[in-house]
Amino acid sequence: MSANKLLYQSRQFSVSNVAASARIEGLKLSKEVEQNLFNYIVGKKSISQLLEQSKQRYISQRLKR
Numbered sequence: 001m002s003a004n005k006l007l008y009q010s011r012q013f014s015v016s017n018v019a020a021s022a023r024i025e026g027l028k029l030s031k032e033v034e035q036n037l038f039n040y041i042v043g044k045k046s047i048s049q050l051l052e053q054s055k056q057r058y059i060s061q062r063l064k065r
Contacts, residue, residue, distance in 0.1 A: 004043075007043070008041065008042070008043075011040060011041045011043075012041050015037045015038075015040065015041055018037070019037070036050055036053065037050075
C-alpha cells in the first residue's frame, strides 16, 4: 500500500472520530467545517491551516457581538 493511501486512510479515520465526538456532544458540523475536513483528508489543507481558519472565524464572530 502506498504512503499516500495510508495517509489518506489515517486522516479519514481521524476526521471520522472528530465528527463522531461532535455528534456525541450534540454538535452539528457546519458545511464549511465539513468541506475543510474533507480538504484535510485529501491533502489540500493542513491541520495548521484548519486551526488558523477556526481561530479567525471565532475571532470574527466575537467581534460581531
